[in-house]
Amino acid sequence: MSVMELSQLDLLEAEGIHVMREVAAEFERPALLFSGGKDSIVMVKLAEKAFWPGKIPFPLVHVDTGHNFHEVLAFRDWRVEDLGARLVVGLVQDDIDAGRVTEIPGGLRNPLQTTTLLRTIEENRFDAVFGGARRDEEKARAKERFFSFRDAFGQWDPKNQRPELWNLYNGKHNPGEHIRVFPLSNWTELDIWRYIVREKIEIPSIYFAHEREVFERDGMLLGVTEVSQPKPHEEVTTRTVRYRTVGDASCTGAVASTAATPEEVLAEVAVTRLTERGATRADDRASEAAMEDRKKEGYF
Amino acid sequence: MGGLLRFATAGSVDDGKSTLIGRLLYDSKSVFADQLEAVEKTSADRGDDYTNLALLTDGLRAEREQGITIDVAYRYFATPERTFIVADTPGHVQYTRNMVTGASTADVALVLVDARKGVIEQTRRHASLSALLRVPHLVLAVNKMDLVDFDQAVFDGIVKDFRDFAAKLNLPDVVAIPMAALQGDNVVNKSERTPWYDGPALLDFLETVPVDTDHIGTLGARFPVQYVIRPMSVELPDYRGYAGTLSTGMLRAGDEVVVLPSGRRTTVAAVETADGPLDLAVARQAITVRLADEVDVSRGDMIAAADDAPRSAQEFEATICWMADAPLVAGRRLLLKHTTRTVKAIVSALIDTLDVTNLRTGDAAQLGLNDIGRVTMRTSSPVFIDDYNVDRSTGAFVLVDEATGATVAAGMVGSTLGGKH
Numbered sequence: 080m081s082v083m084e085l086s087q088l089d090l091l092e093a094e095g096i097h098v099m100r101e102v103a104a105e106f107e108r109p110a111l112l113f114s115g116g117k118d119s120i121v122m123v124k125l126a127e128k129a130f131w132p133g134k135i136p137f138p139l140v141h142v143d144t145g146h147n148f149h150e151v152l153a154f155r156d157w158r159v160e161d162l163g164a165r166l167v168v169g170l171v172q173d174d175i176d177a178g179r180v181t182e183i184p185g186g187l188r189n190p191l192q193t194t195t196l197l198r199t200i201e202e203n204r205f206d207a208v209f210g211g212a213r214r215d216e217e218k219a220r221a222k223e224r225f226f227s228f229r230d231a232f233g234q235w236d237p238k239n240q241r242p243e244l245w246n247l248y249n250g251k252h253n254p255g256e257h258i259r260v261f262p263l264s265n266w267t268e269l270d271i272w273r274y275i276v277r278e279k280i281e282i283p284s285i286y287f288a289h290e291r292e293v294f295e296r297d298g299m300l301l302g303v304t305e306v307s308q309p310k311p312h313e314e315v316t317t318r319t320v321r322y323r324t325v326g327d328a329s330c331t332g333a334v335a336s337t338a339a340t341p342e343e344v345l346a347e348v349a350v351t352r353l354t355e356r357g358a359t360r361a362d363d364r365a366s367e368a369a370m371e372d373r374k375k376e377g378y379f
Numbered sequence: 380m381g382g383l384l385r386f387a388t389a390g391s392v393d394d395g396k397s398t399l400i401g402r403l404l405y406d407s408k409s410v411f412a413d414q415l416e417a418v419e420k421t422s423a424d425r426g427d428d429y430t431n432l433a434l435l436t437d438g439l440r441a442e443r444e445q446g447i448t449i450d451v452a453y454r455y456f457a458t459p460e461r462t463f464i465v466a467d468t469p470g471h472v473q474y475t476r477n478m479v480t481g482a483s484t485a486d487v488a489l490v491l492v493d494a495r496k497g498v499i500e501q502t503r504r505h506a507s508l509s510a511l512l513r514v515p516h517l518v519l520a521v522n523k524m525d526l527v528d529f530d531q532a533v534f535d536g537i538v539k540d541f542r543d544f545a546a547k548l549n550l551p552d553v554v555a556i557p558m559a560a561l562q563g564d565n566v567v568n569k570s571e572r573t574p575w576y577d578g579p580a581l582l583d584f585l586e587t588v589p590v591d592t593d594h595i596g597t598l599g600a601r602f603p604v605q606y607v608i609r610p611m612s613v614e615l616p617d618y619r620g621y622a623g624t625l626s627t628g629m630l631r632a633g634d635e636v637v638v639l640p641s642g643r644r645t646t647v648a649a650v651e652t653a654d655g656p657l658d659l660a661v662a663r664q665a666i667t668v669r670l671a672d673e674v675d676v677s678r679g680d681m682i683a684a685a686d687d688a689p690r691s692a693q694e695f696e697a698t699i700c701w702m703a704d705a706p707l708v709a710g711r712r713l714l715l716k717h718t719t720r721t722v723k724a725i726v727s728a729l730i731d732t733l734d735v736t737n738l739r740t741g742d743a744a745q746l747g748l749n750d751i752g753r754v755t756m757r758t759s760s761p762v763f764i765d766d767y768n769v770d771r772s773t774g775a776f777v778l779v780d781e782a783t784g785a786t787v788a789a790g791m792v793g794s795t796l797g798g799k800h
Contacts, residue, residue, distance in 0.1 A: 132615055222451065242786050246484075265455070
């Protein structure tokens with residue numbers, strides 16, 4: 080009997096759905112981190128499919144740096160409304176105002192998110208938190224499990240991880256501890272784009288080519304916004320650019336590109352020679368072990 | 380061929396495993412410019428004579444400091460033919476658990492040996508664990524052939540040693556490839572320095588080896604229920620669907636099924652997904668099943684082909700790999716996680732231990748860290764199992780320490796090194 084062959088996207092999708100159903104069945108208070116970025120959008124799509132025709136049985140959570148792209152924030156609100164989902168927002172500004180964190184000179188807020196994320200988890204007593212991280216993004220993430228145990232301080236201990244065998248995921252934890260869950264572990268950036276094209280998934284417009292006032296800093300193109308202003312010697316030009324990741328608008332760079340549709344972006348990503356983090360995220364370039372250090376402290 | 384291939388690499392310290400993976404990523408153009416730049420910079424800082432491709436895969440700071448790999452890392456690369464997931468597992472003796480972890484989901488095991496050293500204890504350990512985990516294909520990569528002048532006699536000798544050992548293992552098909560990963564011989568491109576070798580380069584093999592789908596079509600459907608979908612909405616007041624991943628076989632509307640543990644028989648009314656109903660679901664698809672009759676079904680239950688269901692057992696023999704520091708002794712109580720079902724369990728007896736380096740069995744007063752042994756398991760309620768030799772998905776389980784939450788053992792139903800015990 081001839082058996083239909085499942086494509087790699089079919090298999091990755093099925094794996095992600097499987098992981099989400101495990102969590103929904105075994106945890107009391109799961110939540111899904113939703114930034115309005117493409118990976119979390121794909122994750123929400125998987126959640127929608129996993130529980131269809133029911134609704135997604137957990138809230139979406141946004142850790143808001145206050146350094147947002149307007150288009151992304153608008154997209155977030157539209158998507159939440161469309162799903163009929165519940166949105167929980169943790170504001171970094173609240174932690175700054177309360178004195179729990181101090182603004183870093185230069186204004187970068189990505190490193191401050193950890194405190195807000197852990198506070199939001201604690202306040203809502205979330206016991207499982209879905210993240211859109213992929214193992215292909217970065218070396219420390221290559222060693223992540225699908226179910227990643229976090230102690231009461233939210234810390235990751237990379238040397239003492241639970242072995243993860245077959246598709247049997249161990250979510251055991253005590254009150255106060257939680258599990259980070261990464262349903263997209265085995266996806267690559269290319270898979271994400273292929274899936275966006277295949278499923279006709281809507282994503283924020285800044286992922287596509289548009290004209291924008293930018294200036295060059297550390298080899299990156301930064302958009303002129305309230306939170307990223309050029310210094311006197313940095314020349315502002317209008318260029319056709321798009322974003323490969325959306326994060327803290329003060330440190331996320333654009334790339335010169337004319338790709339205006341998902342298909343064109345996919346074609347561009349397929350031949351690109353720079354990883355998305357290396358090209359456009361200042362925070363990951365600080366040191367070779369930058370991500371490992373932040374993850375141990377409880378970052379995404 | 381297309382699709383997705385998962386392979387696990389295993390080797391000893393210094394036999395060039397990380398270099399080989401770095402070479403696969405580099406030659407298949409899966410390394411990005413900035414990653415390569417970072418590696419070139421680190422290599423230069425360390426005073427290496429050449430760009431150390433191994434640095435592409437050594438992820439954590441401690442590993443870079445010590446120059447070893449301490450945990451399973453996953454790598455991704457794609458060629459026009461196929462997408463690959465590599466489980467890169469460390470080779471030290473104390474990290475057997477990582478090898479078992481990597482092998483549990485692998486379609487191909489890649490076992491490296493250093494051509495100067497030949498088959499050593501670690502090689503036999505890796506071969507045995509691959510056989511134990513029923514990895515469908517094994518590649519013996521004889522690396523560092525440049526250091527033995529690409530001598531065919533050396534290669535043939537190593538292959539013979541390996542096959543002599545493998546013959547006792549009930550191993551699937553073994554393919555041996557002479558390589559020099561540092562220079563790239565027979566990794567992505569066939570080498571001119573091994574004219575006597577007429578087999579494929581490693582990547583050719585990985586691109587064309589059939590992914591194991593044997594059990595689809597030979598075993599009846601097994602569908603462990605993960606989650607019950609009940610929208611209870613105005614539009615769908617009575618909808619009740621059983622969500623899960625079809626672990627084995629095929630399923631379609633009209634199929635006669637039995638629900639375990641109740642034993643109730645019914646038929647499949649529909650196989651659904653968010654994208655519409657399926658005419659036929661095959662193993663590994665995530666689906667939602669609706670049944671023709673109102674039957675009580677909950678998470679942990681199994682919907683299976685009525686004429687070919689797994690067996691329902693509360694006592695069975697299994698082979699386990701113990702992964703905790705404190706040894707396992709008979710009478711130990713643990714949680715057993717099997718498909719979507721978690722039950723209390725007792726390791727009621729230790730039968731014997733297996734030395735995976737020479738396949739000798741021994742007494743089993745206890746099982747230490749990384750020991751493999753046969754045990755008798757008893758469970759508080761039935762589990763729906765097949766021998767691991769027959770079905771990797773319904774034959775696999777893990778044991779969890781209820782107090783610490785740690786995963787302390789990988790288990791396989793039956794005596795999985797068939798013919799040996």
